[in-house]
Amino acid sequence: MSALPVSSLPSARYLPPSIAGDYTELTPKQTQLLAIAARLGREKFAPRAQQIDRDAVFPFENYADLREAGLLGICVPEEHDGWGADFATYVMTAAEIGRHCGATALTLNMHVSSTMWTGFIADDLDMTAEQRTNHEAHRKVHYQRVVKDGKVYSQPFSEGGAAAAGKAPFGTLARKVDGGYIVNGKKIFASLAGAADYYGILCTLDKPGATQRDSLYLAVDKNLEGVSVTGDWDPLGMRGTVSRTLIFKDVFVPEIERLIPEGIYAQAALRWPHMFATLSPTYMGIAQAAYDFTVQYLRGEVPGTPPVKRRMYPTKQIAVAEMKVRLEQTRAIFLQNARAARVDPSKEIRLGLYAAHYTIMENANEICRLAVRTCGGQSMLKSLPLERMYRDSRCGSLMLPWTAELCIDRLGRECLYEAGEQDEQAVL
Numbered sequence: 023m024s025a026l027p028v029s030s031l032p033s034a035r036y037l038p039p040s041i042a043g044d045y046t047e048l049t050p051k052q053t054q055l056l057a058i059a060a061r062l063g064r065e066k067f068a069p070r071a072q073q074i075d076r077d078a079v080f081p082f083e084n085y086a087d088l089r090e091a092g093l094l095g096i097c098v099p100e101e102h103d104g105w106g107a108d109f110a111t112y113v114m115t116a117a118e119i120g121r122h123c124g125a126t127a128l129t130l131n132m133h134v135s136s137t138m139w140t141g142f143i144a145d146d147l148d149m150t151a152e153q154r155t156n157h158e159a160h161r162k163v164h165y166q167r168v169v170k171d172g173k174v175y176s177q178p179f180s181e182g183g184a185a186a187a188g189k190a191p192f193g194t195l196a197r198k199v200d201g202g203y204i205v206n207g208k209k210i211f212a213s214l215a216g217a218a219d220y221y222g223i224l225c226t227l228d229k230p231g232a233t234q235r236d237s238l239y240l241a242v243d244k245n246l247e248g249v250s251v252t253g254d255w256d257p258l259g260m261r262g263t264v265s266r267t268l269i270f271k272d273v274f275v276p277e278i279e280r281l282i283p284e285g286i287y288a289q290a291a292l293r294w295p296h297m298f299a300t301l302s303p304t305y306m307g308i309a310q311a312a313y314d315f316t317v318q319y320l321r322g323e324v325p326g327t328p329p330v331k332r333r334m335y336p337t338k339q340i341a342v343a344e345m346k347v348r349l350e351q352t353r354a355i356f357l358q359n360a361r362a363a364r365v366d367p368s369k370e371i372r373l374g375l376y377a378a379h380y381t382i383m384e385n386a387n388e389i390c391r392l393a394v395r396t397c398g399g400q401s402m403l404k405s406l407p408l409e410r411m412y413r414d415s416r417c418g419s420l421m422l423p424w425t426a427e428l429c430i431d432r433l434g435r436e437c438l439y440e441a442g443e444q445d446e447q448a449v450l
């Protein structure tokens with residue numbers, strides 16, 4: 023049989039695969055959202071990512087594109103004119119965005135969480151009839167802002183103390199007054215500082231003996247008197263998140279800005295733990311991007327670089343194989359965890375969740391490390407995206423409430439103790 027002429031052979035370039043892997047069955051909505059995210063990511067976000075990172079500025083243009091595509095309302099329920107994405111659909115879409123610009127995906131997560139927590143998560147929680155009616159009225163206002171007016175929310179909960187790690191009540195206090203709350207406090211590392219229209223803050227109802235059960239989730243208009251942004255922002259990675267410090271000084275927040283009823287946040291944290299696992303999809307995307315880059319680089323196919331092939335060296339092949347093994351491990355646990363999300367998960371699902379979050383965060387950084395090590399010196403020039411991925415990937419396992427350390431901490435304890443079990447004093 024004669025060989026085909028070279029010109030009639032199919033294109034032999036590497037085609038980056040779906041973030042969900044070809045073996046995954048997607049719903050029509052997932053297919054549609056992944057296609058939108060991939061197109062925006064490739065055509066708009068990736069070309070802008072270098073400047074956003076270099077200047078440590080918020081990706082406003084990307085948000086204009088997300089707004090136009092309706093993605094600000096990805097987790098807004100369909101009856102409120104959003105996409106009505108469930109947990110799995112959202113995290114896959116977030117991972118696809120993270121593939122092209124980590125800072126955009128990470129900040130979008132802060133915004134989307136405000137609609138997810140008030141949406142399908144709140145629907146699964148116990149509320150009195152009065153609380154449910156009240157919640158419906160509040161979230162309607164909030165969703166209209168997102169869907170009709172394109173407003174953006176952030177989610178500052180970190181304060182520098184044990185609260186963001188889930189070990190103490192939030193130090194930011196909300197005192198109940200006629201028609202609303204007076205808020206005082208400080209939030210550090212507040213992504214979208216100065217960029218979001220509303221800061222969705224976690225705080226504690228100011229009353230004697232308040233505990234974590236008294237946590238409140240309030241939307242604070244950035245233009246309210248007493249709200250200010252301070253501090254500089256020049257970090258190692260995720261520079262486009264612009265996570266500066268927010269100060270709240272005697273800020274009057276109207277009652278309608280309470281995003282979920284009093285007392286419900288604590289119930290959500292206990293019964294819907296996947297609500298804290300929405301940061302890792304960004305890093306799943308970065309892991310895939312670092313692998314894609316490595317394959318293209320070793321094949322001599324990275325745009326703007328000389329078409330020098332390096333793929334024929336056995337050491338490079340071994341390194342790529344090692345990256346692929348880690349990537350597939352990461353994707354498998356990412357997808358399994360995405361589909362397992364539910365209210366009142368079993369102990370096995372909960373432990374699997376900590377393991378998944380830990381694995382994605384740590385593997386993303388390891389895959390980026392291997393990518394730089396394998397591609398070599400020229401690949402880490404700032405004109406190429408790999409060194410940014412490497413720096414961005416370092417941030418994942420540092421993020422509260424589930425840092426890599428805290429995942430291990432929870433896993434170790436919960437593997438060895440059943441609920442309510444304690445050691446007798448003598449063995450301690």
Ligand SMILES: Cc1cc2nc3c(=O)[nH]c(=O)nc-3n(C[C@H](O)[C@H](O)[C@H](O)COP(=O)(O)OP(=O)(O)OC[C@H]3O[C@@H](n4cnc5c(N)ncnc54)[C@H](O)[C@@H]3O)c2cc1C
Nearest residue numbers: 177178179180182183184187211212213260265421422427
């Ligand atoms: C790029 C980026 C964006 C971010 N965006 C946001 C955001 O939008 N909103 C937000 O709320 N936060 C955000 N964060 C903050 C993040 O979640 C952390 O709160 C922040 O990085 C501070 O972490 P740290 O390691 O300095 O905290 P640490 O000072 O180490 O920890 C704070 C406290 O948590 C407790 N703690 C920490 N580790 C342990 C442990 N191993 N065991 C027991 N207790 C422990 C301790 O009480 C400690 O004092 C962001 C962080 C980054 C890097």
